Amino acid sequence: MKLPSSFLDNMKNLLSDEYESFLRTYDEERAYGLRANTLKISVEEFLKISPFNLSTINWSSDGFYYKENIRPAKSPLYNAGLYYIQEPSAMAPVEFLDVKRGHKVLDLCAAPGGKSIQIASKLQGEGILVTNDINSNRVKALVKNIEMYGVKNVLVVNDSPQRLSKNFEGYFDRILVDAPCSGEGMFRKDEGLIKSWEKDDISIYPNMQKEILESASKMLKVGGKLVYSTCTFNINENENIIENFLKENNNFKLLNIDKNYGISEGLGIKEVGRLWPHKLKGEGHFLALLQKTDGEVINHDLEKANNKPPQVYRDFEKENMNISLEGNFITINDNLYLAPKDLIKIKSLKVVRTGLLLGKIKKNRFEPSQAFAMVLKKEDFKRVINLTKDSTEVIKYLKGETIFVEGQKGLNLITVENFPIGFGKLNGSTLKNGYEKSWRWI
The missing domain is CATH 2.30.130.60 (Archaeosine Trna-guanine Transglycosylase; Chain: A, domain 4)
Structure with a gap:
């Protein structure tokens, strides 16, 4: 692997006497990981039916290493949404977000959706997950993953952080900002990122990250927590972003990231976390945990609940199902959704999924969606x-x-x-x- 000389110079300055140890990792096999989807199966049951030889990822409650020669995406169990393939270090941000059942959670830069699914598994169908990506092409992968993994209590949005902040001011208990970055921590995983790093102007990222973080901060409740993460080593995109944010936002405080399992303290800021590939089995990641300590309490208007779906849907249930769904039903362009509870009024946002897409109303019949199949149990x-x-x-x-x-x-x-x-x-x-x-x- 040919690494850019300017990148190597920067890493030598950052790591000093650890530089040689870090450099050797590029000659070593990288770690491969997957997570059991506890929306559908417990970790214990997953391990019973898994055809793979797995070992535990210490910082993840449901994550496992697998060997490079295994192809988990070629098992039909993957298509059943029983596990998600994810780089091991990328599992850390959600673990430190401290998501509880019933929370309102935002994944602001979400595509392709691995961290959103991880958040949803912690919510266990309660509360609400708003998962957003500004890129209209990337949001397609996000929708597929949300549906394949059986996430129901969700709004999938394709819009800018600034526009979201106008709708959700002071709304969320937890926010994940997995920010766009120069991607230096993923060079070993994807050599194509090296070419992008050399070709692109990586100096654009700090301003972008600052703007995203500012928008996110407006959407957090007082007392709420926010994780800012990147997959780069660059201090300008990590510690410097957090330091400048705290200077400009005195209603936020920095909480400590536990330094267990090989996670290191930050460069000049001991509370933040660094995942270095020469200190643990994973790629490069940065984590900062922030809490909002003061601000205005905002009351949001709720959408009027509609507990009565079209009769053709109830007819479908009667003919085909052993259960009857209850909740807030919304019809948009003949598509029938089961919307999250306590949905607030949303203005002028590009909403791609307003909850679970149950299916389409076609003349005098109801046609169920693939997403509907993926949230059912066989006994339903x-x-x-x-x-x-x-x-x-x-x-x-x-x-x-x-x-x-x-x-x-x-x-x-x-x-x-x-x-x-x-x-x-x-x-x-x-x-x-x-x-x-x-x-x-x-």
Whole structure:
């Protein structure tokens, strides 16, 4: 790996006598990680059915290392949303955010969504998660991951931090700012980032990070906590950002990041955390935990709740389901959503998902969505076809092909090892494949 000389000079200045140890990590195998999705399965149950040889990531409550030669994205259990593939150090920011059930949480720079799913697993369906990304292309991956992993109590937004702050002033209990950065900590993971680093003007990032952090600070409740994180080593994007923010915002204080599991104190600021690849099994990350100590308490107007969905949906439930959903139903352009509880009025934001997309109202019928299938349990549906993770049928289903199986005629919930992956209509022994086209295996 050919590292830029100016990057190496900067790292030598930062690390001094640790520089050689740091440099040797680029000749070593990097760490690979995944997280069990506890919205769908407990860690204990996941370990029982996992086909992988896993070892614990110490700073993560549900994270595990796996070996490089394993391909976890090629298991149907991945398509059931039972685990998310994530670089081990990237699991740390949410762990330090201290998310509790019922919290209102914002993931401000969220795509592709790994940290949002981690937040959702801590909320366990209570409270609300607002997950946002300003990039319209990246937000597509965010939506897919939110839906695949069964997140219900969510607003997916595609807008700027400044515009969000006008809607959510003083609203959130917790905010994650996983800020855009120069990405130096990920050079070993993705050599393409080295070329981007050399080509791009990385001096743009501190101003961008400052503006994002300022917008985020306005949206935090008094007493609320905010984690600022990056995946770069650059002190101008890390400690200097926090130092300048605290100088300009005396209603915030810096909380200590516990220095366990190889996490180090910051450069000149001992309270912040640094994850160095020569001190732990992971790539480079920076963490700062801030708390808002003073400010105005804002009251937000709630959207009027609608507890009565269209009759065609209730007819669908009666014909196909063993449960009946309750909550706030919203119809937008014939799409039926189950919105989060206590949803506030939102003005002029690009909202991509207003809660769980249940499906589409088509004339006199209701057509369920892929997202709906992913939040169900097998016992919720009247007709279920269960496939094993090693069967040829499950691979064909994930590729969108017609399969031949035994079961009850009509709409079936398709599961793998009893975990839902989609819908299909059975006629005789022929299953018409209902797996989402954009998710299909190629």
